[in-house]
Amino acid sequence: MMRDIRLLDAPFNPGALVGPFTNANPGLGGVCTFVGEVRPDAAVEALELTHYEPLTLPGMHALADRAFDRFDLMGLLMVHRVGLMHPGEPIVCVSAAALHRRDAIDAVDFCMDHLKSAAWFWKRERRAGAWHWIEPRAQDATDLARWQG
Amino acid sequence: MMRDIRLLDAPFNPGALVGPFTNANPGLGGVCTFVGEVRPDAAVEALELTHYEPLTLPGMHALADRAFDRFDLMGLLMVHRVGLMHPGEPIVCVSAAALHRRDAIDAVDFCMDHLKSAAWFWKRERRAGAWHWIEPRAQDATDLARWQG
């Protein structure tokens, strides 16, 4: 079982992670990968993601545990940026390897919904030289509710 | 709008397609990618996928049209192998770029379900030196029904 959970404080190349991850899961039927990037927004100069080490990384590991419990996975890669980021930079990469595509796709969907709404990250944007904290979005709560019950 | 729909008759490296595809969609919020490989099976020596050119490629384009209609996509990559394949070789790669992750993930899910069940491919396996045609699986029809109505 391949399991790679990381917080990175510098830019990363998702392809350089997903290739070796795929090769580390011989016999897989499929690999699903989601890469999120900082969206360009004319008004946003930079994005900063703060984490609290004693909660954030254990929280990601707990999420990985739940994904392994819920889906039939061979491997899971979950990498998240922290620190100062600029538009176009990858912010998150989740990759799941499984015998069957349904498990791989659903596991990525599940991990992304939880990372985007329930993970221990605090986000702020710099607009016109001033920092603004980002509030949770209603859509994130809706996405999360899909996995309950 | 980036759109890359291909049938390939030789082994390919998905990473070499997805990297340039991602770069060709500046401003994206996320990219979801699924790569399917020929699953190793002790009994299966090789897999052969036959297509009928006048239907198969237009069928993939029609599927891409439906994905663009149904989801809010910036780009779609859909590459499928034909010909003789061996376990561990990539057989399909679908990648969708969008502003929002839900569109990217759902578009890949949608395209994969349709490629696996409704696309114009005929598959056979060689076991103990003899070729056997693969029948459609009931699960494929179930997967497809998720997108109807």
Add this chain to the structure above:
Amino acid sequence: MITVVLLGKLADLGGAPSLSLGAPLDWAGLKAALPETLAAVLDEPRNRVALNGVLLADKALLQAGEGDEIALLPPVSGG
């Protein structure tokens, strides 16, 4: 001549991936010109027919002439 392309297991029943038959051909004429084991399954609704790359809604209405391509398509197994 008319080219008949046989896909999937229909190629096994026909003994080759494609055949050349004399024009013209209607549905009965096609079946009469094909190996009997292949002709015997062609009326099954799950076996579809395309003429020059276009699926026929009703294969019994097939009318193929000189230079046409008929494709005989069993159920797909998918990608």
Add this chain to the structure above:
Amino acid sequence: MITVVLLGKLADLGGAPSLSLGAPLDWAGLKAALPETLAAVLDEPRNRVALNGVLLADKALLQAGEGDEIALLPPVSGG
């Protein structure tokens, strides 16, 4: 000393990402020792508290001693 780590917008209200306060501290003592604008929002249920990396079910029962780390956690915005 007790380290108080302030996350997200609570760091703005506290004027720094972390503070050092004298031990021991209970919930009332912590609020009394913090800038008033920060202390004023700490009872809001959506602001959570962790002691040495463990979330408190009831922050009003906080008991922190020498060398402990208190984290004040506003709602996450997610990844």
